[in-house]
Amino acid sequence: MNRRHFWKRSWRLGIFAVLGLCLSWLMSCSPSQPPQASGNGADGNAEIEFWTMQLQPQFTDYFNELIAKFEQENPGITVKWVDVPWGDMQSKILTAVSAGTAPDVVNLNPDFAAQLAGRNAWLMLDDKVPAEVRDQYLPKIWEASMLDGQTFGLPWYLTTSVAIYNAQLLEQAGVAQPPTTYEELAAVAKQVRDRTGKYAFFATLVPTDSAEVLQSFTQMGATLVDEDGNAAFNTPEGRAVFQYWTDLYQQGLLPREVLTQGHRRGIELFQAGETAVLSTGPQFLKTVETNAPAIAEVSATAPQISGSTGKKSVAVMNLVVPKGTDQPDAAVAFALYVTNNENQLAFAKAANVLPSTRDALNDAFFTAGAEGGAPIDKARAVSATQMESAEVLLPQIKDVKELQKIVYDNLQAAMLGEKTVDQAVTDAATEWDAR
Structure with a gap:
């Protein structure tokens, strides 16, 4: 085990040991019946x-x-x-x-x-x-x-992310329409990188930050856990998701910071004109307008990027x-x-x-800007429309954050070439089942 993984694992075990101790105390102190x-x-x-x-x-x-x-x-x-x-x-x-x-x-x-x-x-x-x-x-x-x-x-x-995209940067890369699926996003990522030297998007792999990558498993047709709570992603579908993110990183199509910085960094890069697509809540359009008015002027909103299932996430x-x-x-x-x-x-x-x-x-407040409204109104309408089918894509289990840590740790190892994709998937499933 290299030094990076040693410290990450030691920190994780320490945190969860304290959490487990506190939760055990909580459980023992809880009354058996409500007052x-x-x-x-x-x-x-x-x-x-x-x-x-x-x-x-x-x-x-x-x-x-x-x-x-x-x-x-x-x-x-x-x-x-x-x-x-x-x-x-x-x-x-x-x-x-x-x-x-x-x-x-x-x-x-x-x-x-x-x-x-x-x-x-x-x-x-x-x-x-x-x-x-x-x-x-x-x-x-x-x-x-x-x-x-x-x-x-x-x-x-509720909040549900939309795709805020820099239309000018996509045009410079020869991309006519913003991507709607992860498959399209991979093609756009290569095109943007090759023709502009910039990146198509940012998706953090920091275990304590956004769960966007974990949600992508469900969107791309993989199952994270089965009915008994055991790992269910050691399948062709799960390995394909591991391979997807690993390929993007190893091909230089993701910023290096995805392993160390969170969603805030993704916003910063978009505001700096360094990425073409920002997956975030529509309310962040106001932030872009304030911090980077020139980027806001060339930005537009599209539905949330999904996978083959078409599923949309909601927080x-x-x-x-x-x-x-x-x-x-x-x-x-x-x-x-x-x-x-x-x-x-x-x-x-x-x-x-x-x-x-x-x-x-x-209420009409959420749909009034769908056609010809201000950017923030259109973004609100797009997000509200998604609520017809949006759902929480993470499994409803009490240890979902630990699942995210395990998947992200092993996915990072594959991206860095420390493990093969197959080994990373196997190790993640084994670690989850033996937690």
Whole structure:
């Protein structure tokens, strides 16, 4: 084992040893049954604590008004809002749940929330949410907050990436239309590199960053895990995905930084005119307009690049209720209030994201720019249209981030020529199954 892999493996094992210890403590401290509460969706005189991820100060007025309205409609319930920096949320909620001091409603993403759902941390909601209320949410998005057939969270706001492309750079490379599939993207990558000396795109292989490459397995027809959670990518389809990314890197068609830098670097390269296609959320068009107005002027939006399956990915933010709450009815009532049609629509408009309820998504705000609108309006319309079929492409398992680390580590080894593709696939599957 070379030095690079030794340190990466040592770091990974250390982090997961600490995480495992904390989660074991969490599981042993969690009550076997949720506390009982009085009332029909309100617990009488109750104070609930609500944590969000880095939404202040931009949305301070929105949440203050929402909370005030909820409290007015639910006399006796008060809401204490705490906004936590994005990078601190996982450690803070893990510590709080383990110590029995968790808030009553928490804004997380399903990937991390599923890790704790597997350790009995959250209140299961199937008996708390009537069927007619559940039906208001997009069904594939609802499934993102399920584990082993049980619902542990409520869908909130969504983002789905689109392809923002530099039309001028593609024209210089002789490319008439932006790529729509990974197969087309590989051909465009070679053409752009050969004719301009620049790159077609950036896709990070940093294990702790974007899951775009991991999602590409599903888009290209490979299965990541089977029904029992065992590796299912040691197949011709899985090896083909490993080979795809390895070939692009070894042929010099990906920037060297894909192994060491995250999605932020991809944005920087696009803004500098060094890449032709940026796979990101439509809201980043505003960032490009601010930081690189000349690039923004020659940029346009196309649907998300996919594979042979045509599947489109979506990122979900959800709300969970810790199982240890002493105000379960009030907490669920507030979570449902935050995520109802009216409030989702208002927040989606304010934050330039997508709602997870059917009626809110059908609002004209999300489709008005489809033809002839401003770039940001067209990008919003493209992303909203994708929600008809978009789904969470990563398996709903509690250790999905560990799966990403294992796949990325071995894929990096193949890209660097330290392993053959076959060996990298075999090692990744073996490591996952023996974790």
